[in-house]
Amino acid sequence: MVRSIRPRQTLKNLSLLAPLIFSGRLFTDNYFLITVWAIIIFSIATSSLYLINDIIDLPRDRLHPLKKKRPIASGKLPIPIALFIAIIGIFLSLSLSFSLGFFFFIIIFAYLLIQISYSFWLKNIIIFDVLVIAGGFILRVYAGAFAINVHMNVWFLLCVVSLALFLAVGKRRAELAFLQETAPQHRQTLSFYSNDLLDAYLSMFANATWLVYALFTFFNPPLTTGTSLLLTKLPLTIAGINKWLMATIPFVIYGLMRYMSIVYQGNKAESPEKVLLSDKPLLTTVILWALLVVFILYGVGV
Secondary structure, eight states, X not given: OTTTTOGGGGGGGGGGHHHHHHTTOTTSTTHHHHHHHHXXXXXXXXXXXXXXXXXXXXXXXXXXXXXXXXXXXXXXXXXXXXXXXXXXXXXXXXXXXXXXXXXXXXXXXXXXXXXXXXXXXXXXSTTHHHHHHHHHHHHHHHHHHHHHTOOOOHHHHHHHHHHHHHHHHHHHHHHHHHHGGXXXXXXXXXXXXXXXXXXXXXXXHHHHHHHHHHHHHHHOOOSOOSOOHHHHTSOHHHHTOSOGGGGGHHHHHHHHHHHHHHHTTSGGGSSHHHHHHHOHHXXXXXXXXXXXXXXXXXXXXX
Protein backbone atom coordinates (compact mmCIF):
# COMPACT_ATOMS: atom_id res chain seq x y z
CA MET A 1 0.00 0.00 0.00
CA VAL A 2 2.80 2.43 0.88
CA ARG A 3 4.54 1.79 -2.43
CA SER A 4 1.29 2.24 -4.33
CA ILE A 5 0.48 5.67 -2.90
CA ARG A 6 3.98 6.81 -4.00
CA PRO A 7 5.32 8.82 -1.01
CA ARG A 8 8.08 10.14 -3.26
CA GLN A 9 5.46 11.83 -5.45
CA THR A 10 4.49 14.08 -2.54
CA LEU A 11 7.56 16.16 -3.42
CA LYS A 12 5.38 17.72 -6.12
CA ASN A 13 3.07 19.01 -3.40
CA LEU A 14 5.89 21.09 -1.93
CA SER A 15 5.04 23.53 -4.71
CA LEU A 16 2.24 24.70 -2.40
CA LEU A 17 5.02 26.47 -0.47
CA ALA A 18 5.78 28.79 -3.39
CA PRO A 19 3.03 31.37 -2.72
CA LEU A 20 3.98 31.41 0.98
CA ILE A 21 7.65 32.08 0.28
CA PHE A 22 7.22 34.67 -2.47
CA SER A 23 4.46 36.52 -0.61
CA GLY A 24 6.82 37.36 2.25
CA ARG A 25 4.81 35.51 4.92
CA LEU A 26 7.11 32.57 5.55
CA PHE A 27 7.91 33.70 9.08
CA THR A 28 4.63 35.50 9.77
CA ASP A 29 2.03 34.19 12.24
CA ASN A 30 0.99 30.60 11.51
CA TYR A 31 1.00 30.76 7.72
CA PHE A 32 3.69 28.08 7.51
CA LEU A 33 1.64 25.62 9.57
CA ILE A 34 -1.43 26.35 7.46
CA THR A 35 0.54 25.59 4.31
CA VAL A 36 1.89 22.35 5.78
CA TRP A 37 -1.69 21.32 6.56
CA ALA A 38 -2.65 22.15 2.97
CA ILE A 39 0.20 19.97 1.70
CA ILE A 40 -1.00 17.06 3.85
CA ILE A 41 -4.56 17.36 2.52
CA PHE A 42 -3.35 17.61 -1.07
CA SER A 43 -1.09 14.59 -0.53
CA ILE A 44 -4.06 12.51 0.64
CA ALA A 45 -5.89 13.42 -2.58
CA THR A 46 -2.94 12.67 -4.87
CA SER A 47 -2.16 9.36 -3.14
CA SER A 48 -5.76 8.26 -3.65
CA LEU A 49 -5.57 9.15 -7.33
CA TYR A 50 -2.43 7.06 -7.81
CA LEU A 51 -4.34 4.00 -6.61
CA ILE A 52 -7.21 4.70 -9.01
CA ASN A 53 -4.80 5.32 -11.88
CA ASP A 54 -2.98 2.04 -11.24
CA ILE A 55 -6.29 0.14 -11.26
CA ILE A 56 -7.37 1.73 -14.56
CA ASP A 57 -3.95 1.22 -16.19
CA LEU A 58 -3.55 -2.34 -14.93
CA PRO A 59 -3.50 -4.07 -18.39
CA ARG A 60 -0.93 -1.68 -19.84
CA ASP A 61 1.19 -1.54 -16.70
CA ARG A 62 1.69 -5.29 -16.88
CA LEU A 63 3.32 -4.81 -20.29
CA HIS A 64 5.59 -1.96 -19.14
CA PRO A 65 9.19 -2.91 -18.24
CA LEU A 66 9.10 -0.80 -15.06
CA LYS A 67 5.43 -0.32 -14.16
CA LYS A 68 4.78 -4.06 -14.15
CA LYS A 69 6.59 -4.17 -10.81
CA ARG A 70 4.02 -1.92 -9.14
CA PRO A 71 2.08 -3.69 -6.35
CA ILE A 72 -1.30 -3.58 -8.13
CA ALA A 73 0.10 -4.61 -11.53
CA SER A 74 2.12 -7.45 -9.97
CA GLY A 75 -0.86 -8.67 -7.94
CA LYS A 76 0.70 -8.01 -4.54
CA LEU A 77 -2.02 -5.50 -3.67
CA PRO A 78 -5.60 -6.71 -4.28
CA ILE A 79 -7.72 -4.35 -6.37
CA PRO A 80 -10.71 -4.23 -3.93
CA ILE A 81 -8.45 -3.10 -1.07
CA ALA A 82 -6.76 -0.47 -3.22
CA LEU A 83 -10.11 0.85 -4.46
CA PHE A 84 -11.54 0.98 -0.92
CA ILE A 85 -8.55 2.97 0.38
CA ALA A 86 -8.71 5.31 -2.64
CA ILE A 87 -12.38 6.13 -2.09
CA ILE A 88 -11.79 6.80 1.61
CA GLY A 89 -8.83 9.05 0.73
CA ILE A 90 -10.85 11.07 -1.77
CA PHE A 91 -13.72 11.74 0.63
CA LEU A 92 -11.26 12.46 3.45
CA SER A 93 -9.34 15.03 1.43
CA LEU A 94 -12.56 16.75 0.34
CA SER A 95 -13.91 16.93 3.89
CA LEU A 96 -10.62 18.19 5.35
CA SER A 97 -10.23 20.80 2.62
CA PHE A 98 -13.14 22.79 4.06
CA SER A 99 -10.94 23.59 7.07
CA LEU A 100 -8.93 25.90 4.78
CA GLY A 101 -11.88 27.58 3.13
CA PHE A 102 -14.34 27.08 0.31
CA PHE A 103 -11.93 28.03 -2.48
CA PHE A 104 -9.33 25.53 -1.27
CA PHE A 105 -12.10 22.91 -1.40
CA ILE A 106 -12.87 23.96 -4.98
CA ILE A 107 -9.21 23.48 -5.95
CA ILE A 108 -9.10 20.00 -4.43
CA PHE A 109 -12.39 19.07 -6.09
CA ALA A 110 -11.23 20.41 -9.46
CA TYR A 111 -7.92 18.56 -9.17
CA LEU A 112 -9.67 15.27 -8.39
CA LEU A 113 -12.18 15.74 -11.21
CA ILE A 114 -9.53 16.61 -13.80
CA GLN A 115 -7.18 13.80 -12.80
CA ILE A 116 -9.93 11.16 -12.82
CA SER A 117 -11.01 12.43 -16.25
CA TYR A 118 -7.38 12.16 -17.31
CA SER A 119 -7.13 8.54 -16.16
CA PHE A 120 -10.29 7.52 -18.05
CA TRP A 121 -10.20 9.73 -21.13
CA LEU A 122 -7.95 12.81 -21.46
CA LYS A 123 -4.66 10.90 -21.38
CA ASN A 124 -5.60 9.42 -24.76
CA ILE A 125 -5.95 12.82 -26.46
CA ILE A 126 -2.77 14.31 -27.88
CA ILE A 127 -1.71 17.67 -26.36
CA PHE A 128 -4.52 17.49 -23.80
CA ASP A 129 -2.56 14.78 -22.00
CA VAL A 130 0.34 17.22 -21.55
CA LEU A 131 -1.91 20.13 -20.61
CA VAL A 132 -3.57 18.11 -17.85
CA ILE A 133 -0.21 17.09 -16.36
CA ALA A 134 0.89 20.73 -16.40
CA GLY A 135 -2.46 21.79 -14.96
CA GLY A 136 -1.79 19.62 -11.92
CA PHE A 137 1.28 21.69 -11.04
CA ILE A 138 -0.61 24.93 -11.58
CA LEU A 139 -3.49 23.86 -9.35
CA ARG A 140 -1.00 22.98 -6.61
CA VAL A 141 0.36 26.51 -6.61
CA TYR A 142 -3.14 27.99 -6.56
CA ALA A 143 -4.02 25.67 -3.68
CA GLY A 144 -1.10 27.08 -1.70
CA ALA A 145 -2.24 30.62 -2.45
CA PHE A 146 -5.87 29.97 -1.52
CA ALA A 147 -4.84 28.25 1.72
CA ILE A 148 -3.24 31.45 3.06
CA ASN A 149 -5.22 33.94 0.94
CA VAL A 150 -2.35 35.78 -0.77
CA HIS A 151 -1.97 37.54 -4.10
CA MET A 152 0.35 36.02 -6.70
CA ASN A 153 2.45 38.11 -9.04
CA VAL A 154 1.37 37.70 -12.67
CA TRP A 155 4.96 37.03 -13.78
CA PHE A 156 5.23 34.35 -11.12
CA LEU A 157 2.07 32.69 -12.42
CA LEU A 158 3.37 32.76 -15.99
CA CYS A 159 6.61 31.20 -14.77
CA VAL A 160 4.66 28.41 -13.05
CA VAL A 161 2.67 27.75 -16.25
CA SER A 162 5.83 27.61 -18.38
CA LEU A 163 7.68 25.36 -15.95
CA ALA A 164 4.68 23.04 -15.61
CA LEU A 165 4.45 22.64 -19.39
CA PHE A 166 8.21 22.07 -19.58
CA LEU A 167 8.05 19.26 -17.00
CA ALA A 168 5.00 17.68 -18.64
CA VAL A 169 6.59 17.64 -22.09
CA GLY A 170 9.82 16.36 -20.57
CA LYS A 171 7.91 13.43 -19.10
CA ARG A 172 6.53 12.50 -22.52
CA ARG A 173 9.94 12.90 -24.17
CA ALA A 174 11.55 10.64 -21.57
CA GLU A 175 8.88 7.99 -22.09
CA LEU A 176 9.43 8.08 -25.84
CA ALA A 177 13.20 7.79 -25.42
CA PHE A 178 12.89 4.86 -23.01
CA LEU A 179 10.13 2.82 -24.69
CA GLN A 180 11.15 3.64 -28.27
CA GLU A 181 9.24 1.53 -30.83
CA THR A 182 7.03 -0.08 -28.16
CA ALA A 183 5.86 3.34 -26.86
CA PRO A 184 2.39 3.29 -28.54
CA GLN A 185 1.60 -0.02 -26.83
CA HIS A 186 1.96 1.60 -23.40
CA ARG A 187 0.53 5.05 -24.09
CA GLN A 188 -1.75 5.78 -27.04
CA THR A 189 -0.72 9.41 -27.51
CA LEU A 190 2.94 8.49 -27.92
CA SER A 191 2.09 7.21 -31.39
CA PHE A 192 1.26 10.81 -32.39
CA TYR A 193 4.30 12.47 -30.83
CA SER A 194 7.59 12.48 -32.68
CA ASN A 195 11.02 13.17 -31.20
CA ASP A 196 11.31 16.37 -33.23
CA LEU A 197 7.91 17.65 -32.09
CA LEU A 198 8.61 17.02 -28.40
CA ASP A 199 12.09 18.52 -28.76
CA ALA A 200 10.49 21.68 -30.18
CA TYR A 201 8.03 21.78 -27.28
CA LEU A 202 10.85 21.32 -24.76
CA SER A 203 12.90 24.12 -26.28
CA MET A 204 9.90 26.46 -26.41
CA PHE A 205 8.86 25.96 -22.79
CA ALA A 206 12.43 25.93 -21.46
CA ASN A 207 13.05 29.34 -23.04
CA ALA A 208 9.73 30.65 -21.80
CA THR A 209 10.45 29.44 -18.25
CA TRP A 210 13.77 31.16 -17.72
CA LEU A 211 12.76 34.33 -19.57
CA VAL A 212 9.54 34.75 -17.59
CA TYR A 213 11.39 33.95 -14.36
CA ALA A 214 13.97 36.61 -15.23
CA LEU A 215 11.18 39.15 -15.75
CA PHE A 216 9.60 38.08 -12.46
CA THR A 217 12.84 38.68 -10.56
CA PHE A 218 13.20 42.10 -12.20
CA PHE A 219 9.66 43.31 -11.55
CA ASN A 220 9.16 41.66 -8.17
CA PRO A 221 9.14 44.39 -5.50
CA PRO A 222 11.36 43.97 -2.41
CA LEU A 223 9.61 42.39 0.56
CA THR A 224 11.58 44.33 3.16
CA THR A 225 12.74 47.88 3.68
CA GLY A 226 15.77 49.38 5.27
CA THR A 227 19.48 48.79 4.88
CA SER A 228 21.21 45.67 6.15
CA LEU A 229 24.75 45.44 7.47
CA LEU A 230 25.62 43.48 4.34
CA LEU A 231 24.52 46.28 2.03
CA THR A 232 26.50 48.90 3.91
CA LYS A 233 29.70 47.01 3.09
CA LEU A 234 29.04 46.94 -0.65
CA PRO A 235 29.75 49.64 -3.27
CA LEU A 236 26.81 51.93 -4.01
CA THR A 237 26.90 50.64 -7.60
CA ILE A 238 25.27 47.42 -6.50
CA ALA A 239 24.11 48.16 -2.96
CA GLY A 240 21.49 50.62 -4.15
CA ILE A 241 19.51 48.20 -6.29
CA ASN A 242 16.54 46.11 -5.14
CA LYS A 243 16.78 43.40 -7.80
CA TRP A 244 18.87 40.91 -5.85
CA LEU A 245 16.50 38.10 -6.81
CA MET A 246 18.03 38.25 -10.29
CA ALA A 247 21.08 36.54 -8.81
CA THR A 248 19.06 33.31 -8.80
CA ILE A 249 18.58 33.29 -12.57
CA PRO A 250 21.79 31.30 -13.31
CA PHE A 251 20.55 28.51 -11.03
CA VAL A 252 17.29 28.32 -12.96
CA ILE A 253 19.08 28.22 -16.32
CA TYR A 254 21.44 25.48 -15.15
CA GLY A 255 18.56 23.49 -13.65
CA LEU A 256 16.61 23.60 -16.91
CA MET A 257 19.65 22.58 -18.95
CA ARG A 258 20.48 19.77 -16.55
CA TYR A 259 16.93 18.46 -16.58
CA MET A 260 16.85 18.47 -20.38
CA SER A 261 20.04 16.43 -20.53
CA ILE A 262 18.49 13.86 -18.18
CA VAL A 263 15.25 13.70 -20.17
CA TYR A 264 17.09 12.23 -23.15
CA GLN A 265 18.33 9.37 -20.97
CA GLY A 266 14.78 8.00 -20.90
CA ASN A 267 14.34 5.73 -17.89
CA LYS A 268 16.06 8.07 -15.44
CA ALA A 269 13.56 10.80 -16.25
CA GLU A 270 10.46 8.67 -15.69
CA SER A 271 9.10 11.38 -13.36
CA PRO A 272 10.31 14.82 -12.18
CA GLU A 273 10.60 13.76 -8.53
CA LYS A 274 12.70 10.74 -9.53
CA VAL A 275 15.04 13.01 -11.45
CA LEU A 276 15.31 15.43 -8.53
CA LEU A 277 16.15 12.73 -5.98
CA SER A 278 18.49 10.70 -8.16
CA ASP A 279 20.56 13.47 -9.75
CA LYS A 280 22.89 15.13 -7.23
CA PRO A 281 23.85 18.15 -9.39
CA LEU A 282 20.20 18.98 -10.02
CA LEU A 283 19.20 18.41 -6.39
CA THR A 284 22.08 20.59 -5.20
CA THR A 285 21.06 23.33 -7.63
CA VAL A 286 17.45 23.32 -6.43
CA ILE A 287 18.51 23.44 -2.76
CA LEU A 288 20.96 26.29 -3.36
CA TRP A 289 18.33 28.17 -5.38
CA ALA A 290 15.75 27.79 -2.60
CA LEU A 291 18.18 28.90 0.12
CA LEU A 292 19.30 31.89 -1.93
CA VAL A 293 15.70 32.92 -2.63
CA VAL A 294 14.81 32.80 1.07
CA PHE A 295 17.96 34.72 2.01
CA ILE A 296 17.33 37.44 -0.58
CA LEU A 297 13.63 37.83 0.18
CA TYR A 298 13.95 37.74 3.96
CA GLY A 299 17.58 38.56 4.73
CA VAL A 300 18.71 41.37 2.43
CA GLY A 301 17.40 44.76 3.44
CA VAL A 302 16.59 44.06 7.08
